[in-house]
């Protein structure tokens with residue numbers, strides 16, 4: 001049997017002129033000029049122009065007449081140079097065309113819901129994803145994803161990591177989200193949870209002597225879907241024995257750089273900067289700052305301690321940003337609304353409008369205060385006077401907002417950052433008790449073990465996050481490898497002996513049977529690839545994503561199930577899901 005094609009569309013150039021070729025692909029466009037018919041034939045490699053001339057072949061001309069967009073064709077013919085005035089400089093194959101001798105319709109297409117590459121509603125694109133996937137954008141993104149993942153796998157292999165498969169159906173893994181549950185026909189009334197991550201399994205591979213584990217692991221988390229969140233996503237998940245933090249960070253940096261290089265991009269310089277959680281929160285008001293612009297939070301607490309302006313004098317902290325604009329009253333009103341959304345009571349300001357200060361609070365400030373707060377003409381000082389936590393949160397929110405509104409990030413730059421030394425615990429907003437910041441298996445930094453039970457709020461964890469241009473790519477930590485320490489963490493979280501045993505007995509057993517010191521990391525593959533692709537959300541790099549309602553427009557999932565099926569699983573539904 002002869003093959004369907006002997007070359008692909010996008011690779012032909014003037015050097016091929018005079019050769020005969022056999023091509024197969026989709027009809028991108030068809031232009032019927034009465035006699036001559038022009039067809040742009042497309043495959044994964046690009047497009048090439050077919051010319052069907054009835055004087056050369058009446059048969060092919062009759063077929064060409066029938067062709068419509070997205071018909072699959074097979075063509076044979078000769079590569080010829082186009083006349084200079086007919087060359088298309090926008091197409092890599094624009095200097096040539098194919099004078100067709102035979103043309104065959106391999107497969108037909110009904111009229112399309114949209115044209116390939118057309119900017120239409122995303123739900124429509126996802127409903128017909130196979131069509132959307134033929135677009136340049138999706139072809140580029142899926143291939144880019146493949147190249148990045150292949151580079152990561154090669155790096156892991158080179159560094160001696162072992163790919164170990166871990167179960168998806170398991171017991172709940174506490175990563176801070178809700179679990180997806182899987183009912184079990186053989187044990188009605190019982191459920192597996194889909195793994196939120198392979199966290200405990202990868203730790204057990206360390207106890208099992210694997211030393212360096214990795215997996216491109218699928219994780220499931222029942223959370224609201226957002227630009228950077230899907231129910232299911234992949235992580236570069238890794239774990240290493242006998243390491244400290246820097247060993248883990250080093251491997252991640254190597255993987256990131258390998259992906260950049262595989263894509264022919266200039267790789268970020270190593271080592272990536274490291275900043276403590278305390279410092280990033282103080283300077284940027286978030287643990288994932290976009291460092292492509294400055295606009296750092298500054299402090300005026302000392303300066304305003306004895307201020308005549310009571311709001312400043314009495315606030316636990318007074319912090320501010322210097323925005324590079326002399327904002328109008330209307331702008332300031334809008335900024336105050338943003339600040340209030342983040343929890344501020346108000347937003348004080350000093351506008352330096354060409355050297356002249358506009359501000360309702362200036363009259364309460366002393367000469368010395370005004371002098372210390374004097375900024376360049378064309379700027380605005382925005383103040384939040386509140387608790388440290390609120391001031392930080394509000395100014396962090398404003399900084400991000402201003403970055404976007406004023407186009408502050410330098411888009412040419414790639415800024416990676418390790419945020420390190422997070423607190424180990426935080427207060428649970430609902431219960432008021434202590435809960436983990438990363439997950440309960442994170443070790444305290446050296447010297448802080450004592451604090452786990454005695455002063456939990458002051459304990460720091462060996463937890464680190466990787467940030468790229470303000471997106472959290474992933475997190476990891478050095479783990480607890482002693483059962484007693486693990487139990488101290490559980491106790492602080494309010495887990496009694498029985499509950500510890502019931503939920504994590506297997507982990508405690510493993511930690512009691514020769515657990516090596518270990519640590520690891522997980523990097524979100526889709527977030528990483530979306531940023532590499534310059535896409536605003538991860539759906540654009542996922543072949544078949546869900547939309548924000550939690551559904552899949554392509555298959556129509558999720559769907560209801562017949563009662564007979566549910567009964568077999570020991571389930572009755574108490575909600576009426578309405579019509580699908």
Ligand code: ASP
Nearest residue numbers: 197199476477520521522
């Ligand atoms: N399991 C953690 C996560 O999914 C990552 C880690 O600590 O290795 O975020």
